[in-house]
Amino acid sequence: MWLGRRLLYLVPATLFTVLVAAYLIPALDPRRDPSRVASALIDKPAPEFALAPLIEGEAGLATADLAGRVSLINFFASWCGPCRIEHPLLMRLAGEHGVTIFGIDYKDPPEAARRWLAQDGNPFARIGVDPTGRTAIDFGVYGVPETYVIDRSGRIRHRHVGPLDAATVEEVILPMLDRLRQ
Amino acid sequence: MRRVVWRVVWLVLWLAAAAPAGAVEPDEMLADPALEARARALSREIRCLVCQNQSIDDSAADLARDLRIVLRERLVAGDGDDEVRQYLVARYGEFVLLRPRLRPATYALWFGPPVLLVLGGLAFYLALRRRAAAPAPELTEAERRRLADLLGEGSGEPP
Numbered sequence: 001m002w003l004g005r006r007l008l009y010l011v012p013a014t015l016f017t018v019l020v021a022a023y024l025i026p027a028l029d030p031r032r033d034p035s036r037v038a039s040a041l042i043d044k045p046a047p048e049f050a051l052a053p054l055i056e057g058e059a060g061l062a063t064a065d066l067a068g069r070v071s072l073i074n075f076f077a078s079w080c081g082p083c084r085i086e087h088p089l090l091m092r093l094a095g096e097h098g099v100t101i102f103g104i105d106y107k108d109p110p111e112a113a114r115r116w117l118a119q120d121g122n123p124f125a126r127i128g129v130d131p132t133g134r135t136a137i138d139f140g141v142y143g144v145p146e147t148y149v150i151d152r153s154g155r156i157r158h159r160h161v162g163p164l165d166a167a168t169v170e171e172v173i174l175p176m177l178d179r180l181r182q
Numbered sequence: 183m184r185r186v187v188w189r190v191v192w193l194v195l196w197l198a199a200a201a202p203a204g205a206v207e208p209d210e211m212l213a214d215p216a217l218e219a220r221a222r223a224l225s226r227e228i229r230c231l232v233c234q235n236q237s238i239d240d241s242a243a244d245l246a247r248d249l250r251i252v253l254r255e256r257l258v259a260g261d262g263d264d265e266v267r268q269y270l271v272a273r274y275g276e277f278v279l280l281r282p283r284l285r286p287a288t289y290a291l292w293f294g295p296p297v298l299l300v301l302g303g304l305a306f307y308l309a310l311r312r313r314a315a316a317p318a319p320e321l322t323e324a325e326r327r328r329l330a331d332l333l334g335e336g337s338g339e340p341p
Contacts, residue, residue: 037274037277038275038277039275040274132248134252140275142245
């Protein structure tokens with residue numbers, strides 16, 4: 001049998017092995033969560049929005065507030081368990097690290113949100129209310145909490161789905177904020 | 183017995199005629215039935231990102247309801263089917279579509295299996311032809327005599 005013919009029979013087997021490896025190696029990485037959807041808005045300008053304030057007397061939150069500063073936008077709700085879990089991290093980010101965090105209160109009775117923040121502390125420079133969740137849909141939010149990193153020109157540079165954890169803050173968020181501030 | 187069979191057939195026909203219920207609630211439905219039908223058809227193609235394996239038509243999740251309402255608003259505003267899909271993809275990415283669109287990025291997905299099928303079929307056909315074309319090996323004298331014996335044309339004596 002011609003040696004070339006023998007090798008030809010190896011092609012499908014090799015192709016199969018390569019495809020299986022290409023699938024399995026990333027799939028078995030324990031850090032990957034396949035249910036996390038990547039944001040479709042990375043490097044795009046934040047969507048237009050103008051939200052009423054949560055706390056009476058304060059200014060609300062609008063797209064114009066994002067320009068000229070590096071900030072985080074945190075979608076939260078008082079009824080959201082993971083939001084409460086990440087709350088101390090947000091307090092530290094705002095307090096110790098001086099990060100500007102804007103809050104968007106997602107489909108939440110305003111009184112409940114005000115009560116929670118009065119109890120546990122308010123890390124937000126400003127808070128807008130999104131009672132219908134329409135602004136959240138414009139951002140591509142599919143659950144709370146979600147945190148967006150916004151650069152000086154108002155572009156979305158990163159999204160974190162779910163509660164922030166110390167590792168993500170140290171390794172991803174803080175370095176990114178430093179870089180964007182240059 | 184025949185009455186029972188007919189009853190069953192009647193029941194099955196009625197059940198088959200019932201439209202799939204989905205999770206759509208009465209307060210979401212549009213007044214215009216043609217528009218509502220388009221909304222239902224489109225909803226079946228949009229993934230509920232909370233459950234991820236259900237369409238927003240099927241899912242009872244809050245986000246699914248919100249997206250159903252947004253979809254209907256776009257239809258009422260006059261968007262075509264593709265524009266509605268694009269509206270959602272612009273916000274949520276291609277993953278929000280249950281049926282991947284035909285784009286350069288998805289060519290491998292759509293064309294891969296048929297191409298592999300054709301290549302495999304070709305390989306199979308060529309292999310078959312090669313085997314059929316190979317000539318039968320020549321029989322030696324001894325083998326020819328044995329064949330004749332077995333076929334009963336020789337002296338008839340078993341070996």
